[in-house]
Amino acid sequence: MSLQLEIFLEHLLNGLTLGGLYALVTLGLALTFTVIDIVNFAHGDLFMLASYTLVVLTGLEAVSLPYPVIILLVMLGGAFYAVVMERVAIHPIIDKSWRTHAVTTLGLSIVFQNAAQLIFTTDPRQVPTPLTKTILAPLGIRTSAQRLVILLVVVIVFVGLQWFVRYTKLGKTMRAVSQNRDMCEVVGINVRQVALITFGIGGAITGLAAALIAPLFSVYPTMGSLLTLRALAAIVMGGMGHVNGAIYSAFILGVIESFFGGYVSFAYRSVISFGLFILVLFVRPRGLFGRRIGL
């Protein structure tokens, strides 16, 4: 294999794992966004809180928990934070306009980031797992096992979610709520309860994302801001009200960012992905895979 091809494949694999990582972060937000039409600017901070939960759980001196158990606990933590957030701040304003949603969740984001800064200081924390140090080389391309696990988990979660939404009663209810909330209330669906459950599921997926992704990077209080915007970018690019579109867009952003960072400029790789997102907005305001306009 020629060196150039090898480099190309390395960037491609990197881009795919990066895309998988973005997709996992996006899923939870896309769910609440589509089902109950709430834009949550504190989503990335939910990820941050779950990441600190991971830091605390891994750092426990008394009991050294195995990684899979920790993942489960962090998922539970993510679901718990999301449910509390829904009950306290989002529940009372759920029927208000998007402006109220946006401003309230931005307020939540400020509170979470600064509370984390007071508790954990701004020093970045590292949480390596056994998998991050294991280097695998499929097809001669070196990558860490953690990244491949993420890619695998994204596929599993994605397929699982498709099955859940299509074939379970709760999933069908969620789809119905996303399509017509008023009509659902007429036929006796408890929309508020569905909202709470959706937040719970979204939180659990975000917890899973944090437990898998945080070990690859460092954990710090303001890590959520960029993640929120990346997830929102993927959702808007995919077309509002279209979870699958958001996932495809997350992969597109990941691959493009990886190639741009590898071949053109590493410093401007985020600029290119956000620039692309804005460009898509101008050219196709409904998003790449969109069917309807969001608002």
Add this chain to the structure above:
Amino acid sequence: MSGLKSRGWRIGGVVVLIMISLLLPHYLNSGYAINALITTVRWIIFALSFDLIAGHVGAVSLGHPVFFGAGAYVTAILGTKLGLGFGPNLLLAAVSMAFLALIAGVAFFRIRGVTFAIGTLGAAIIAQLVANNAYNLTGGPMCSKGVPRPTLAIPFTERVLEITQPIDYYYLQLPLLAITIVTYLALTSSRNGRAFLAVREDEVRSSAVGIFPLRYKLLALAVGAAIAGALGSFQAQYITVVCPSELALGITNTLLIIVFVGGVASFRGVMIGALIFSIIPRLLELGGTRAVAPAYQQIAYGLILILGMLFLPEGLDGLITRYVQRFRSGKNEEVET
């Protein structure tokens, strides 16, 4: 009769406010207090310019600080190179930001509602990344230093006075405040103001009655951007250093708090909001004698924002209006009985 009377009260109130704003710094003899005053006026100007866009035409732009930061960089980079004075610098920043707003507006107003908010947030992050990474132009995190201070030529002499004292800066900033208030009131009253609100409430219906939404949105954005740009230019000449942090997202948060807790699309509300949220941090610092971790202040701001959205949907302004009405109706009842 009563109309005339209330008009008299109004004019009297305005005169008193002008007197206070002119005389106040003379009674504050510490640099800290005057600096706090400058900051307060800055937030009033900034929040009014933001409210034009977010409040009156309802396009919640999360990228408003870009105009402030870019205006500051225009002065730091271009103004310094051209050797412009204080006034021309402000004008250059205002005009270039209005121009930028027109271009950005034509593109961004293709999208609406929450997508607009997300898109403008993306633009803000791009601007911040560029400011941080374009070392040759902005100096990156090392900041753009050495912006010349404003100078004043003393008439009939050869002497040129360099302005360094906070109190002089305060008086330099006041005309900008006056221009902002007059522009804000002129744009938001009469037919134009009603057209703004019509566009905010329903674009399709407003275009049905002959209001072209894009025109009014562009007008609000361009004027808001020009004011923010001029303010950024002032800030650059006051601090003499321009850093990427001028574009920070935290500024957006403060603007949102001032406008949404104070009262959306309300002059009185925005003024109250700007005053309260400029004074609170100073009170926390106990007049500069105590250092407070900014995190506490930020948490307080976030909580106030959430509580405001939950319990004061119309902001403090709505609360005041309600109390005034209750007071008035109570008095009327007394007269009747």
